[in-house]
Amino acid sequence: MQSQSHRFKQNVSVALEDVSLQKALSRVQEGFVDKRAAVVSTLPEFEQLREQGREIRNHVLDHLDFYLRRFENRVQALGGQVHWAENAEQARDIVRDICRRVEAKTVIKGKSMISEEIALNEALELDGLDVVESDLGEYILQLAQEPPSHIIAPAIHKTRAQISELFYNAHQKLGYTKKLDTVPDLVNEAREVLRSRYLEADVGITGANFLVAETGSNIIVTNEGNGDLSCTLPRVHIVTASIDKVVPTLDDASALLRLLARSATGQEITSYTTFSSGPKRAGDADGPDEYHVVLLDNGRTEMLAGAFRDMLRCIRCGACMNHCPVYGAIGGHSHRWGYPGPIGSVLTPNFLGLEEAGDLANACTLNGHCASVCPVKIPLPDLLREHRRRQFERKLQPLPARLALAAWAGIARRPWIYQPLMATGIGMLRLLSRGRGKFKSLPMLGAWTRTRDLPAPQSRTFQTLWKKQRGKR
């Protein structure tokens, strides 16, 4: 997928005016935020589990080479193959080569963010392969030719009517000629259409929520059972995973899975947690003949060595995004690249560069909700601030913004200018707002107030109040 992160600002204006998107985003609150709060409140150990989750992930990062080699060793012992890719292109080539060698025609896919990251579908389609997404949300987006807008519910921005239209257009040639309008009917039609695609697929490609070093297994969690079929029915199973996905043992995986489902969908556990280890064994009734794991670096070893190391603890639950007020206002498409929300704002500049994706970090209000819900305690606001600091250092922000910040810093460091200036300014703003408490628009700040209201200052400056308060004692 072509990244559109540099078009972030334009995309945001479009998103804010998109009525069906705004309706869909309002469902994030109910569907994810409230459900998570409810399920967390019934588990007294949750805070301890978060701390433990942080420790497990840190331990892995401290010994990442050991666990990766151990994982590789186990997969090989079971008859599977491990492939290493330094970047997206190498990863794509590995998968393309396997598909070519086994003379694949159809590929069925479980949900995989790495597949998005390396733009795998496009590459396979160029090779003439028929690539089918099996996760219902991903399938809808494949028909719509759009990237996911949410990592757990990729098609959350699509309405029933839009989906009905997509199915009608795509499935007519298969004999489905009725336009459907209920959710059960739509799900059923997709079930029927995709069922035959599973059965005819030569290669199944899935992601991995975790890789287990102890056993050489990859773990996927789904509610639909789609990924599980994708790694069972085709004769070749390929797992695309990044190097940070490894965990030491099955016990460690369980400890993290307790956090994952609760943080992601507000469930205690998803319908299916599937562990695949190597190809099918001699005598097994079913399962694939070949098992491959593609381990992708793509900038992660650099993150390991630098200021963004904490981000590698991420278990991709999406809670930070569900609790993000900016995501709640504009959705994931404004980011226009694999990872939306706060994770995207931190990760994408690491993968694509600050020049391409720096705006993402600037949209953050540093309110801190994301860090307070993150199941592995990633200090997301600190990491976003680090991107901003680097942008400023490298003079990547627009000149007016940099000048304004420099002027602000100059004034704020000089109390004898700052204090009288603020007192006057605040008094004036209060007068101008005429008691309405906020500004719908402000001269010269039209670009800012078009999509926001500026609250009018409450009373006097903090310093004035502080002095008065102290005087009272």
Added chain:
Amino acid sequence: MADSARDRILGRIRAVTGSKDGENPGLRISQPPLLIRPRIPSELLPRFVEKLELGGGSISQVAEHAGIPAEIGRFLDAEKFPATLRAAPALRNISWGDGLEVSYGSSDGGDLVSVTPAFCAIAETGSLLLVSGEDSPTTLNFLPDVHIVIVESDQLLAHPEDAWAKLRELGQVPRTVNVITGPSKTADIEQTLQIGAHGPRKLHVILVHPE
């Protein structure tokens, strides 16, 4: 080429982790530390039933193996499904009687109802753990509309960690381990929960529980 990518990636990691040697990470695998397990405030069986039903599954109990066929017949009748089963070969020693039409083996997608044994069940989450093998095809867990799982009461464990201990006794993990909690579902269209996305629309447990 692939090899050199491997060496470069591991080399870059080593450059960072090398300074942190000292503790032996292999120990975490040979002697896994005791991690936090959520306390289960009740007996295991009621907990298992509560969580299974929360996930959308259902359960009935029989006192002995001989009662299984009749119980399956009753369930299918009540749910208006035909009495035709695709069973895991591991269940060959059950005498099904005349009421049910039973065939054995993996599924090609044409079966409405499957019956499989469980490896164990997990009370914490109301889950069933099923493993692949010669006698237990994985396709039976996903392709039929109704999935019936036979669980023995002594297979009920508290936590997944207990299941891993049992799995380790096999020496090698089976190719596929499925932890199943309720039927297949999706909320991908307008966040509306719909049962039966790609997998079974019904998950029913028959617990063999001698008094």
